[in-house]
Amino acid sequence: MRAILQRVTAASVSVDGEVVGALDLGGVGPDTATQGLVALIGVTHDDTVADAAKLADKIWRLRILDGERGAADVGAPILVVSQFTLYANTAKGRRPSWNAAAPGPVAEPLVNAVVETLRAAGARVATGVFGAHMAVELVNDGPVTILIEV
Secondary structure (H helix, E strand, O other): EEEEEEEEEEEEEEEOOEEEOOOOEEEOOOEOOOEEEEEEEEEEEOOHHHHHHHHHHHHHOOOOOOHHEEEHHOOOOOOEEEEEHHHHHHHOOOOOEEEEEEEEHHHHHHHHHHHHHHHHOOOOOOEOOOOOOEEEEEEEEEEEEEEEEO
C-alpha cells in the first residue's frame, strides 16, 4: 500500500458538486485542530488487511504537524481519499499503465480498513467516495507532502 500524506490547513472532497467529506479545522474547543492531514491511498494486488493497519498507524502517528507532533498527539482530523493512480507505471511511453493498481473489489475493502483502523485509534476521519470522480481541494501547509509505503 502507498499513501501520499499532506499536512493541510483546509481540505474537502466533492462528488458531483456536493461536499462529501471535509476536515473540521480552526474551530474552538478541545476536539479542533489548526492542522490536519489528507491521505491519498493506493492499493496494489498483494496488499493485506495487516498492511492497511500498518499504514493507518503510520498516518496516525507520523510526526509531521507543528512541534513535531502527529495527528494522534493533537487529535488532528484526517481526510482519506482512494487514489489508484498512485500505482501508475510510467516507465514506457507517455500513457500510464494501471496494471499495478488493485481492482476495486480488492482495493475498496482495504481503503475501508485504513479508515476503520484510524477511527478505532480515535481519529476523526472524513472520506471521499470510492470509485467516484472526486474534486479534492486542500491548502497544503508548509508545504509538507510525504510518500509512505508499507
